[in-house]
Amino acid sequence: MEKQFEEFKQQLEDSGNVRERLRIIVADLDSVTRVMQADLLQVHYSSRSPEILKKAKSHIGKLKELYGQLAEVIKGTPGQYYRYHDHWRNQTNTVVFLIVYLNWLETGNLLSYAETQDTLGLNPDEFGLDIEDYLIGLCNVSSELPRYVVNQVTIGDYDCPKRVSKFLSDLYAAFRILNLRNDFLRKRFDGMKYDLKKVEEVLYDVKIRKLDSSGSAIETKQEAS
Amino acid sequence: MEKQFEEFKQQLEDSGNVRERLRIIVADLDSVTRVMQADLLQVHYSSRSPEILKKAKSHIGKLKELYGQLAEVIKGTPGQYYRYHDHWRNQTNTVVFLIVYLNWLETGNLLSYAETQDTLGLNPDEFGLDIEDYLIGLCNVSSELPRYVVNQVTIGDYDCPKRVSKFLSDLYAAFRILNLRNDFLRKRFDGMKYDLKKVEEVLYDVKIRKLDSSGSAIETKQEAS
Amino acid sequence: MEKQFEEFKQQLEDSGNVRERLRIIVADLDSVTRVMQADLLQVHYSSRSPEILKKAKSHIGKLKELYGQLAEVIKGTPGQYYRYHDHWRNQTNTVVFLIVYLNWLETGNLLSYAETQDTLGLNPDEFGLDIEDYLIGLCNVSSELPRYVVNQVTIGDYDCPKRVSKFLSDLYAAFRILNLRNDFLRKRFDGMKYDLKKVEEVLYDVKIRKLDSSGSAIETKQEAS
Amino acid sequence: MEKQFEEFKQQLEDSGNVRERLRIIVADLDSVTRVMQADLLQVHYSSRSPEILKKAKSHIGKLKELYGQLAEVIKGTPGQYYRYHDHWRNQTNTVVFLIVYLNWLETGNLLSYAETQDTLGLNPDEFGLDIEDYLIGLCNVSSELPRYVVNQVTIGDYDCPKRVSKFLSDLYAAFRILNLRNDFLRKRFDGMKYDLKKVEEVLYDVKIRKLDSSGSAIETKQEAS
Numbered sequence: 001m002e003k004q005f006e007e008f009k010q011q012l013e014d015s016g017n018v019r020e021r022l023r024i025i026v027a028d029l030d031s032v033t034r035v036m037q038a039d040l041l042q043v044h045y046s047s048r049s050p051e052i053l054k055k056a057k058s059h060i061g062k063l064k065e066l067y068g069q070l071a072e073v074i075k076g077t078p079g080q081y082y083r084y085h086d087h088w089r090n091q092t093n094t095v096v097f098l099i100v101y102l103n104w105l106e107t108g109n110l111l112s113y114a115e116t117q118d119t120l121g122l123n124p125d126e127f128g129l130d131i132e133d134y135l136i137g138l139c140n141v142s143s144e145l146p147r148y149v150v151n152q153v154t155i156g157d158y159d160c161p162k163r164v165s166k167f168l169s170d171l172y173a174a175f176r177i178l179n180l181r182n183d184f185l186r187k188r189f190d191g192m193k194y195d196l197k198k199v200e201e202v203l204y205d206v207k208i209r210k211l212d213s214s215g216s217a218i219e220t221k222q223e224a225s
Numbered sequence: 226m227e228k229q230f231e232e233f234k235q236q237l238e239d240s241g242n243v244r245e246r247l248r249i250i251v252a253d254l255d256s257v258t259r260v261m262q263a264d265l266l267q268v269h270y271s272s273r274s275p276e277i278l279k280k281a282k283s284h285i286g287k288l289k290e291l292y293g294q295l296a297e298v299i300k301g302t303p304g305q306y307y308r309y310h311d312h313w314r315n316q317t318n319t320v321v322f323l324i325v326y327l328n329w330l331e332t333g334n335l336l337s338y339a340e341t342q343d344t345l346g347l348n349p350d351e352f353g354l355d356i357e358d359y360l361i362g363l364c365n366v367s368s369e370l371p372r373y374v375v376n377q378v379t380i381g382d383y384d385c386p387k388r389v390s391k392f393l394s395d396l397y398a399a400f401r402i403l404n405l406r407n408d409f410l411r412k413r414f415d416g417m418k419y420d421l422k423k424v425e426e427v428l429y430d431v432k433i434r435k436l437d438s439s440g441s442a443i444e445t446k447q448e449a450s
Numbered sequence: 451m452e453k454q455f456e457e458f459k460q461q462l463e464d465s466g467n468v469r470e471r472l473r474i475i476v477a478d479l480d481s482v483t484r485v486m487q488a489d490l491l492q493v494h495y496s497s498r499s500p501e502i503l504k505k506a507k508s509h510i511g512k513l514k515e516l517y518g519q520l521a522e523v524i525k526g527t528p529g530q531y532y533r534y535h536d537h538w539r540n541q542t543n544t545v546v547f548l549i550v551y552l553n554w555l556e557t558g559n560l561l562s563y564a565e566t567q568d569t570l571g572l573n574p575d576e577f578g579l580d581i582e583d584y585l586i587g588l589c590n591v592s593s594e595l596p597r598y599v600v601n602q603v604t605i606g607d608y609d610c611p612k613r614v615s616k617f618l619s620d621l622y623a624a625f626r627i628l629n630l631r632n633d634f635l636r637k638r639f640d641g642m643k644y645d646l647k648k649v650e651e652v653l654y655d656v657k658i659r660k661l662d663s664s665g666s667a668i669e670t671k672q673e674a675s
Numbered sequence: 676m677e678k679q680f681e682e683f684k685q686q687l688e689d690s691g692n693v694r695e696r697l698r699i700i701v702a703d704l705d706s707v708t709r710v711m712q713a714d715l716l717q718v719h720y721s722s723r724s725p726e727i728l729k730k731a732k733s734h735i736g737k738l739k740e741l742y743g744q745l746a747e748v749i750k751g752t753p754g755q756y757y758r759y760h761d762h763w764r765n766q767t768n769t770v771v772f773l774i775v776y777l778n779w780l781e782t783g784n785l786l787s788y789a790e791t792q793d794t795l796g797l798n799p800d801e802f803g804l805d806i807e808d809y810l811i812g813l814c815n816v817s818s819e820l821p822r823y824v825v826n827q828v829t830i831g832d833y834d835c836p837k838r839v840s841k842f843l844s845d846l847y848a849a850f851r852i853l854n855l856r857n858d859f860l861r862k863r864f865d866g867m868k869y870d871l872k873k874v875e876e877v878l879y880d881v882k883i884r885k886l887d888s889s890g891s892a893i894e895t896k897q898e899a900s
Contacts, residue, residue, distance in 0.1 A: 004787050005849040011806055016856050083757035112679055131686055169270065174680040176263040179256065181691050197372050200269075204375045208430050229562055230624040233581055241631050307533035335451050338458075356461055399455040406466050619720065626713040629706065647822050650719075654825045658880050 018077055022087040025069045029091040032062050036098050043105060044151040053106055056098070063095060064121040071127035081127065089133060095120065096129070096137025101144060108163060110138075110171065132185050135175075139188040142168060146198035153202060158211040161203035168196050243302055247312040250294045254316045257287050261323050268330060269376040278331055281323070288320060289346040296352035306352065314358060320345065321354070321362020326369060333388060335363075335396065357410050360400075364413040367393060371423035378427055383436040386428035393421050468527055472537040475519045479541045482512050486548050493555060494601040503556055506548070513545060514571040521577035531577065539583060545570065546579070546587025551594060558613060560588075560621065582635050585625075589638040592618060596648035603652060608661040611653035618646050693752055697762040700744045704766045707737050711773050718780060719826040728781055731773070738770060739796040746802035756802065764808060770795065771804070771812020776819060783838060785813075785846065807860050810850075814863035817843060821873035828877055833886040836878035843871050 039056040046052065070088055074081055099119050103111040111119070116137075117129050145164050152160035172192050180186040206212050264281040271277065295313055299306055324344050328336040336344070341362075342354050370389050377385035397417050405411040431437050489506040496502065520538055524531055549569050553561040561569070566587075567579050595614050602610035622642050630636040656662050714731040721727065745763055749756055774794050778786040786794070791812075792804050820839050827835035847867050855861040881887050 001785050001845055001849050002852075005852055008788075008806055008810070009853050012853055012856070016854065019856070079754045080757055082755055083760075085757075110676055113683075131683055135683070169266065170676055173263055173266050174676050176259060176266065177680055178684050178687055179259070179691065181687070181694070197375075200372060200375055200379065204379045204427075207379045208434065208436070226560055226620055226624050230627055233563075233585070234628050236581055237628055237631070241629065244631070304529045305532055307530055307535075310532075337454050356458055360458065395451055399451050402452075402455055403459050403462055404466065405462070406469070619716070623713055623716050626709060626716065629709065647825075650822060650825055650829065654829045654877075657829045658884065658886070 015077075018073060018084065019087065021073050022070065022084055025066055025073070026088050026091050029063070029066050029088070029095065032059050032066065033091065033094045033098060035059060037094075040098070040101065044148060045155065047155070047157065053102060056102055060099070060119065063099075064119075067120050067122055067127070071123070074127050085130065089130075092129070092133045093136045093140060096134055097140035097144070100137055101141045104141065104167065108167065110167070132182055135178075135185055136188055138171065138175075139185075139192060142171065142192045142195045146195050146202070149199050149202045153206060158206050159213050161199060161206050162212060165196075165199050165203045168192075168199055172196050243298060243309065244312065246298050247295065247309055250291055250298070251313050251316050254288070254291050254313070254320065257284050257291065258316065258319045258323060260284060262319075265323070265326065269373060270380065272380070272382065278327060281327055285324070285344060288324075289344075292345050292347055292352070296348070299352050310355065314355075317354070317358045318361045318365060321359055322365035322369070325362055326366045329366065329392070333392065335392070357407055360403075360410055361413055363396065363400075364410075364417060367396060367417045367420045371420050371427075374424050374427045378431060378436075383431050384438050386424060386431050387437065390421075390424050390428045393417075393424055397421050465527075468523060468534065469537065471523050472520065472534055475516055475523070476538050476541050479513070479516050479538070479545065482509050482516065483541065483544045483548060485509060487544075490548070490551065494598060495605065497605070497607065503552060506552055510549070510569065513549075514569075517570050517572055517577070521573065524577050535580065539580075542579070542583045543586045543590060546584055547590035547594070550587055551591045554591065554617065558617065560617070582632055585628075585635055586638055588621065588625075589635075589642060592621065592642045592645045596645050596652070599649050599652045603656060608656050609663050611649060611656050612662060615646070615649050615653045618642075618649055622646050693748060693759065694762065696748050697745065697759055700741055700748070701763055701766050704738070704741050704763070704770065707734050707741065708766065708769045708773060710734060712769075715773070715776065719823060720830065722830070722832065728777060731777055735774070735794060738774075739794075742795050742797055742802065746798070749802050760805065764805075767804070767808045768811045768815060771809055772815035772819070775812055776816045779816065779842065783842065785842070807857055810853075810860055811863055813846065813850075814860075814867060817846060817867045817870045821870050821877070824874050824877045828881060828886075833881050834888050836874060836881050837887065840871075840874050840878045843867075843874055847871050 036056050036059050039052065039059075042049075042052045074084065077083070096116055099116055100111045103109070103115075103119075113129065113131065113134050116134060117124060120129070122129055145168055149161050149164045175189050175192065180189060261281050261284045264277065264284075267274075267277045299309065302308070321341060324341055325336045328334065328340075328344075338354065338356065338359050341359060342349060345354070347354055370393055374386050374389050400414050400417065405414055486506050486509050489502065489509075492499075492502045524534065527533070546566055549566055550561045553559070553565075553569075563579065563581065563584050566584060567574060570579070572579055595618055599611050599614050625639055625642065630639055711731050711734045714727065714734075717724075717727045749759065752758070771791060774791055775786045778784070778790075778794075788804065788806065788809050791809060792799060795804070797804055820843055824836050824839050850864055850867065855864055
């Protein structure tokens, strides 16, 4: 009986060591994402200045490095990615949010699943991005957009609501075709409807006041005269 | 004692099998309603094009078929409709919403309880529509309307708020005569007041800016002069 | 729209009236069961005196009358037994407990499902006893037995633990063959294991001290000399 | 965007189908283990009759078959054993309990981890037994032993406490060398201390009354004189 438990002891310690190594890497991931988030707060109060985006993007190299370390640890325990998944899941949701949001601020497009993996330097054969983690990251982007639109209109970008409304309604429609059996993901997706509604209300406010570029600046002036 | 429990075992298994069959049918209902909801998202961003409505309506045959299957299962357990009601309740609320909303988009009228049963091919003697399920479906329609009005005004249909406000205030008045003892239904109905308020605010925005067809651009200028 | 809602009003009121009538009958059921339970408390402190059981049994007529009233109300709403089941479910669990416990005190046997229905004057075609309600009632009997055994030994009935242990282990074994998908019932059944364990520990205490009738009275005397 | 989500839809459905297949197999596992547990209840009330153990063991072939089915499903999703582990974890804890308990009843020895895998026909390269699942199964065996000992003494096997106490104290000592970081396993192990204490108390009761085979009736008389 004792010999057997000595083996268990060794295996539980090996697994404990894996968890310890993951914990340290994920703590570093947490630091980097907090800095990126702080950098990205600036986009709410300025036009989308290339400097802000550049600064936020400068951390991506560090993210790549940390995911490389995660992959290295997991390579050492073949077939056990999902055994340890809980360790990096939350951080990865945030990382996807940051990467996809940044790209959207720059290009107005949705960074695809494959592009997101590329950006993080992930090799799906070794350590891929869980699809649900990607989708939760997209829900996080959605929940950031209402505040972004409100602040952009405040600083005078009246065309922003239309762009965001289009992007978000497309994203919402795409999600609707999924059969979400994962309760957490389904709940996060339910929130997207309210994000979209809020963005549409801002678009409405701008439209009804004819503040956007398709409205007649002249009429607005007349009204004000 | 054992013989008796063998009978219980059989009966619990029979009931378990009924639940299993219902679960599968309701999962199919879920798929169909998700597709219909995705189709109907389009009405927010376009005028009520007959194509969109036609596409959404094309799924009604499948709904009928699935309710036929539910009825078939329930026919096998006479007098136990309400024993298993929880299985299809939520989906049925959504189905009523879709059917009634679709009809309202097409005709501007409220699809009655009897017409809703007909549309779904329900025979009340075998498998009817619970009245409270119908009423909750109407509350779901109500909660969709503020967003609809906002989006319609955004794309320039300034007469929409008046139509919706009339429909929703009639519906609200009709509900007010009911003595709602069902807590869930009462809570959902409480939300209707806020839906109506929001729609009335949009109508006010449009009226005060004389954007609806009863106003005119000239009047606006006069006001400004 | 109004005419339709007038009909809904009527139907919701009819259903409200049914609930009101059920509530009153169930409140009466509650009174009767509380008196019966108070009567049965005496069995913990006396041998199973026929007077106590007779007194408790004297209320069964009233229970029959009240179930007759429930059946009458439900006969007026065909096929809706399970719509209103929640109203009498808890009380019925208690009633089954009382009837089955009383019978066990008297005969040492388990009152069967059919006998329980008979005792309550139920006609299964009109208003039967839900099987799960019967089973939960049995779990309630189980949870009463450890205390009963402790108190019986205290007042000197050293053969009681053996009888109870036999009854309860048979009941436990019978339950084990059921596939309990009802979460509440499964949870109640889980408690039966602890009831049985407690009863077995009392039996052990009695056995190891050779206090039961199979133990040698002489040995006990010697030990005491 | 749509094409990408079509792919997600497919992958989520594939994963949903895997879960559905696992759910059905695990429900079968549940049925088999319930019958085995019911069979094993008999060992509490009789000496360890070979017939009872034989009957319980007769189900092992079915368990093997079901684990073969689980392995088949998991082989179809390489590297995702731990993604779906939650589906069979609870049932597997119970299966380990049954297999190890049965073997202990027969031989008085602990069935090793490797032997448990063999008994279930598991090929560790395809679908192994998680070590923590094995250890939790052992904790379940421990928590059955106090009741077993109490009942064996009740039916006159006064040497049983000594055997069980030895087995359980060895098991407890073996567990103590493990560094249990898994909260659930640690909590289950904490209970083993109380199981051991209870068994030791029974052993004490038997010893102090000189009921075991090392004591004698004469000694008892001497003590009393």
